[in-house]
Amino acid sequence: MQAFHLSQPNSLDAALAAARSHGAKFIAGGTDLMQLLKDNIEVPTELVDLERVGLSSIQADASELRLGAMARMSDAAVHPDVRAGWPAIVQALEASASPQVRNMGTIGGNLLQRTRCGYFRDTGFACNKREPGSGCPAIAGENRLMAILGGSDHCIATHPSDLAVALTALDAMVTLHGINGERRVPIADFYRLPADTPHIETILQPGEMITAVTVRASGAARNSHYLKLRDRASFEFALVSVAVGLDQRDGVIEHALLAAGGVGTRPWRLPQVEAALRGKALEDAVFGDASSIAAGGASPAQQNGFKRILLQRAVFRALQMASA
Amino acid sequence: MAFIGQGLDRVDGRLKVTGGAQYAAEFRVPDLVHAVLVQSTIGAGAITGFSLAAAQSMPGVLTIITPENALKLHAESNLPQAIRAPLLQDMDVHYNGQHVAVVVAEALEQADAAAARVRVQYRRDEPITSMDAVLDQAYLPKSFRNGERPADSRRGDPDGAFTAAQVKLDAVYVTPIEHHNPMEPHATIARWDGNQLTVWTATQGISGTQQSLAALFGIDPKDVRVICPYVGGGFGCKGNTWPPATLAAMAAKLVGRPVKLAVTRAQMFTSNGYRPRTVQSLRFAADQQGHLVSMRHDGISQMSQPVLGEFAEPVGLATEMLYACPNVAVTHRLVATNAPLPTYMRAPGEASGNFALESAIDELAVALKQNPLDFRMRNYAEQDPHENKPFASKALRECYRQGAEAFGWSRRPSEPRAMRDGNVLIGWGMATSTYPTHRMAANAYVRVNADGTALVQVGTQDLGTGTYTVMSQIAADELGLPVQRIHLELGDSRFPHAPVSGGSMTVASVGPAIKTACQAVRAKLSNDGDTNVALPELLARRNMPSVEASSEAKSGEEQKRYSMHAFGAQFAEVRVDADLGEIRVSRYVGAFDGGRIINTKTARSQLIGGIVFGIGMALLEETHVDGETGRVVNANVSEYLMPVNADIPDIQAILVPNDELVSNSLGAKGIGELPMVGVAAAVANAVYHATGVRVRKLPIRIEDLLV
Ligand SMILES: Cc1cc2nc3c(=O)[nH]c(=O)nc-3n(C[C@H](O)[C@H](O)[C@H](O)COP(=O)(O)OP(=O)(O)OC[C@H]3O[C@@H](n4cnc5c(N)ncnc54)[C@H](O)[C@@H]3O)c2cc1C
């Protein structure tokens, strides 16, 4: 770890001002950033602590859920309104990390955690995401955990967040604040594909921060689920995960919302599966047809071809769970 | 016998949970400075230069040690516990993550920040990163088991019997590189007072560390003091004197101040050995009735470059003695790669070898359409078929019986895929466990005071297994004093010499030494008539303040006459999602003959801990090495998976009584390694029973079952 200066502003404006200095970084719960600092993966000269800025409220009404960027993962997961209206979010959070990490980790920090790619997290390796132009050893290396969708010749790392997958399925909006004011973007537009700039992961501008995440209330959100598959029963990132929301009337699917984790270089929406479900009967044969196209466009590496099949089966199982 | 056999709480439990127990890195030594290791980022080649200016000019930096200014060590010493390379003695790089420099600074943070600024120039060679690519270059170990026995053995005509047999299995089993990952990383504080060296270090062998450091620095062992009152787990990776301890002492010498060097979690993956990858070819055959007629077990294990030392994973030893089979051949080979030196890891050889052996036995039972337990009973070895000697004792039949009964094995359907709960397939598997009863000479000092207290000192160490507690029980019984009045001191090389805590032999080695020292104390006081009089009373009668004795204990003739092993039976139930392949162990029973049990509570902790370790081996643990660079990709405990609570069902560990006193005067066979032997095979066999898929490599993964 290298030395840095820590500032602890107590207002949004002060935080934005502090973040203008070159080499500044926000720190929320610190559960990911501290590891990155210790391992010299990120070397900020200025840390702007968001603890005293507020932004930790969780509000829900009949039309919308609003999660402050500094709301703790654990607080969001136990909130009764969130549990009632957006169960996929709760399940995604509860399947994330450990209680200790969730007690510190925040909603904003979770969306901006960096990939778990082992090459990225060790400065002894080359990595285009960490050191643009140095190469991507994962493509020909240890790639069992890597993405099968959205990769490029420059990077095939997955986005690690479970929460982001649930939010992507549920069409969440991300509220950003910068020196030029506020903007709201759909989460689908918030994350970028790696292409030839894998080090640029989101549309955040320098000094800009997340202040909140909002999610509409809907029948599909109320009947939503998160299925996470992994080697270890707990405390592990997803090998494959699926968030699903189903809105049905009289056994016919009106809306289906689906996104997958562990397979894409960003949280992966599955529009073709949604289209294949819309207006169809709520039955296994339909789920089978729809899930069979879930991995369309996948280009696995040597060790992760199984994720294609696992994704299809996970989509099928998640649909069964949501229709049960 | 009052205290032996009781499930007493740990005598050091309170100190541990309150933070009062001091581990190596926690000692406060005045004037202490900090060292951080810098490791290579290439897999093979040589260092051609260092750029140190940036690091050297950082605040607090005292020195940067590289091969160019390192102390020359007496590296020719031949002590088995000493690791002689890499100790900055030359510019060669033999593996990725090799220590190439040590940064010493006033504060840990300063040393760490400067270490990141050290730049190294290399000449790069092509590293051999995978043993699988060079299996055809396998070679015979130079000194298998430190030269105690040949690497190969054969009885009868295994190849002829195999050719002639009707039911055969010819299969290859693979186990991965695993790292010990004890909770406490390696840490050493080293201080020189003139020519005398004191080290506080996390070690499984203070005596070996004392010898090794003395040899490497060319000083008298009496001038080296090793202090290690507590160890936060070792599992084999603290059995040798690995380079970080030696480099701490070197740094302390060079800066003239006490130095602390604590290895980071990532550095633990290249600093202190690992369980090597093995490729094992098994050719087993049976007759139609189910008698084993041929067993051939050819094991190859991964090695470093030979200049770093030698370690051969002894995978075939249990195959020689576990079943009554007339024709058996076992071979052990090595392949050199650009990896660090491997080492012992909990049940070295037995754990990896047993996965192959007991999977193969299961496969033969399936081929014979016999219940796997009946098949094992049919081939039960009444005496050691390899050494042709009786067992000192063997309660394996009783382990099978009690384990099977507790598990409900008799209700097992014989066909795979026969038990289902919704989407989940359920399977039951079993395996046999065995581990040799080792023992080495040990010494102890005992003093009984007139006030009824006693002091016991031994140069052994407590890895966290309960050594303080069981040794106190042994002394208490022998002295006829309450266990609370025994003050036990260990973990200091000034105490009487005891062996390394490895091979599950501490109780069997050190226990008898304490016992004999206690007897010697009593002999000094007792006349014929007063054997029943309490020792404090005898002291009072003689008006003596205390009485003391030292004693050595070692094995005798019994070693030649008997074969000594502990045994066990492992039973696992797994649940496998039929479509998604997720595997979870849902029920577990292990029944063990570990000889006499000194403390049922600490014993049970060892047994369930070993089973958890085995479940990790079966389903989770694997070190991933990058094929291009030979660098570990998951050098952390987030991506190097070990079981968490959610992975572990309620484990039933049964202690099968055995009162034999032939093996040693305590009848202790050792239970540290035994419980993890066989777990991986039991789980793999259960996975087969659940799914019909036979997986011959570890760990078993989701993708292996996506059929
Ligand atoms: C062992 C372990 C296991 C884990 N397992 C999982 C898992 O299974 N699933 C999962 O989803 N996650 C998992 N995580 C990740 C964990 O959820 C994240 O570390 C946590 O959510 C990050 O939140 P934080 O508040 O601590 O972020 P920090 O570490 O403080 O920050 C993370 C990043 O976000 C930036 N940042 C934080 N807040 C803002 C903001 N408001 N605006 C702009 N930038 C901001 C920081 O600058 C930094 O770059 C795991 C973490 C650990 C350590």
Ligand code: SF4
């Ligand atoms: S996959 Fe991406 S993060 Fe991983 S090594 Fe390649 S470039 Fe780096």
